[in-house]
Amino acid sequence: MKFVIAGNGIAAITAGRAISAGAPGAQVEIYTDEPHPYYLRPRLIQFLAGRLRLEDLYVYPPEWYAKRGIAVHLATKVVEVDTSRQQILLEDRGESSYDRLLLAVGSSPFRPPVPGIGQDGVFTLRTIDDALAIKDRAERCISAGSREAVVIGGGLLGLECASALTTQGLEVTVLQRGSWLLHKQIDQEGASVLQEQIERLGIRVMGNVQTESILSNGSVTGVSLKSGPTVPAHLVLCAAGVTPNTDLAKDAGLEVKRGVLVDHQLRTSAEYVYAAGDVAEFQGKLPCIIPAAVEQGRVAGANMVEPGSATYHGTVPSTTLKVVGLDLTSIGLIAPQEEGYQELRRADRATGVYRKLVLRDGRIVGAILLGDRQRVPELTKLVKQGADVSRYGDSLLDDDFELQAITNEGGA
Numbered sequence: 001m002k003f004v005i006a007g008n009g010i011a012a013i014t015a016g017r018a019i020s021a022g023a024p025g026a027q028v029e030i031y032t033d034e035p036h037p038y039y040l041r042p043r044l045i046q047f048l049a050g051r052l053r054l055e056d057l058y059v060y061p062p063e064w065y066a067k068r069g070i071a072v073h074l075a076t077k078v079v080e081v082d083t084s085r086q087q088i089l090l091e092d093r094g095e096s097s098y099d100r101l102l103l104a105v106g107s108s109p110f111r112p113p114v115p116g117i118g119q120d121g122v123f124t125l126r127t128i129d130d131a132l133a134i135k136d137r138a139e140r141c142i143s144a145g146s147r148e149a150v151v152i153g154g155g156l157l158g159l160e161c162a163s164a165l166t167t168q169g170l171e172v173t174v175l176q177r178g179s180w181l182l183h184k185q186i187d188q189e190g191a192s193v194l195q196e197q198i199e200r201l202g203i204r205v206m207g208n209v210q211t212e213s214i215l216s217n218g219s220v221t222g223v224s225l226k227s228g229p230t231v232p233a234h235l236v237l238c239a240a241g242v243t244p245n246t247d248l249a250k251d252a253g254l255e256v257k258r259g260v261l262v263d264h265q266l267r268t269s270a271e272y273v274y275a276a277g278d279v280a281e282f283q284g285k286l287p288c289i290i291p292a293a294v295e296q297g298r299v300a301g302a303n304m305v306e307p308g309s310a311t312y313h314g315t316v317p318s319t320t321l322k323v324v325g326l327d328l329t330s331i332g333l334i335a336p337q338e339e340g341y342q343e344l345r346r347a348d349r350a351t352g353v354y355r356k357l358v359l360r361d362g363r364i365v366g367a368i369l370l371g372d373r374q375r376v377p378e379l380t381k382l383v384k385q386g387a388d389v390s391r392y393g394d395s396l397l398d399d400d401f402e403l404q405a406i407t408n409e410g411g412a
């Protein structure tokens with residue numbers, strides 16, 4: 001049986017591993033439009049900050065693929081899927097037939113449609129090539145003494161990029177549309193604790209601002225805001241979210257909404273075609289995070305080998321801000337909009353610690369931990385276990401409360 005995978009990110013590699021484990025000796029062909037072997041995107045931040053070398057980004061040596069019978073075709077874009085003939089067409093005019101196909105083509109950075117977004121000196125960060133271009137620009141700005149940079153977007157990626165560029169020696173301003181940073185990961189009270197710490201790192205944050213246009217004299221010179229001053233910048237990095245790469249699926253006639261629709265087995269609407277990772281939409285959700293790409297890749301790979309052998313039930317969202325000296329993790333539901341939830345909070349500005357738990361029917365369904373990395377594994381377990389913690393009340397937030405005692409019991 002021949003398994004074909006479009007894309008070479010974490011969903012693709014996880015599926016490839018599951019296929020080779022479930023069907024040893026099977027032919028697995030991976031096609032990617034990138035010229036680089038598989039790497040982990042979060043490491044691009046460390047690369048940008050100068051903490052990792054290019055060669056440290058790659059995850060597996062060639063033997064890893066050979067041992068599993070996985071052939072990777074670099075710089076080979078899939079341009080069409082013909083579901084009736086069970087074939088993919090490649091940009092180089094080649095083609096490949098499949099018995100089972102996985103679409104794991106990920107997502108692309110969203111570029112807000114503001115004038116000047118295509119100017120020289122304006123970047124997004126998704127790939128190694130993006131990171132190389134940003135790094136090169138940052139180095140040239142520093143040698144020219146033109147240190148001002150702007151990051152558009154105060155989400156996880158925006159703050160991580162801002163921190164990396166600051167480490168490189170740039171003076172970074174983060175432009176945030178909403179009234180607080182990381183509005184998907186933290187509530188307003190926690191964000192004010194966080195913002196003080198971000199500013200201590202030398203990053204300037206401007207909230208409630210909207211970009212009007214990007215100014216240039218052949219190369220970027222600044223960002224003009226809808227209200228407020230123009231912010232000078234010789235490098236602009238846009239981190240305004242992602243859009244799933246659905247074109248292949250749409251053109252092939254698959255059911256697509258915001259992402260490619262998949263069921264519990266990660267099957268799309270076309271026979272023998274599966275989807276996983278940032279491109280897949282399951283029950284109206286597109287988490288676009290690594291834990292979802294891994295779970296979906298594993299389930300898709302197993303079902304491609306043995307239909308019905310694995311089931312996907314969704315992923316508890318869990319994200320961590322990776323900025324040196326700052327620990328922020330959000331798990332599950334952190335800002336419920338409906339009635340019936342209880343929220344426990346504690347903030348200590350002096351130590352920069354903020355904890356929030358969201359409970360429903362005595363069970364933790366979400367948590368925010370700022371400045372407290374130790375509790376992350378236990379709280380993640382508790383959210384997954386749905387353990388009843390009602391009898392502990394507010395003491396759950398105490399520094400010396402032993403969460404482990406509850407998780408060891410599998411819930412109270």
Ligand SMILES: Cc1cc2nc3c(=O)[nH]c(=O)nc-3n(C[C@H](O)[C@H](O)[C@H](O)COP(=O)(O)OP(=O)(O)OC[C@H]3O[C@@H](n4cnc5c(N)ncnc54)[C@H](O)[C@@H]3O)c2cc1C
Nearest residue numbers: 007008009010011032033041078105106277278288289290
């Ligand atoms: C800098 C950065 C840091 C991040 N940090 C975190 C983090 O800390 N935690 C977290 O959970 N998530 C993080 N993310 C998000 C995470 O990387 C994605 O959720 C994850 O990569 C999705 O995996 P994927 O395999 O679905 O898609 P991708 O990793 O996007 O891989 C898709 C691949 O398909 C290729 N492709 C696209 N179209 C075609 C085509 N037509 N033909 C062939 N190949 C094609 C793409 O080039 C790409 O190589 C980060 C993202 C970035 C950019």
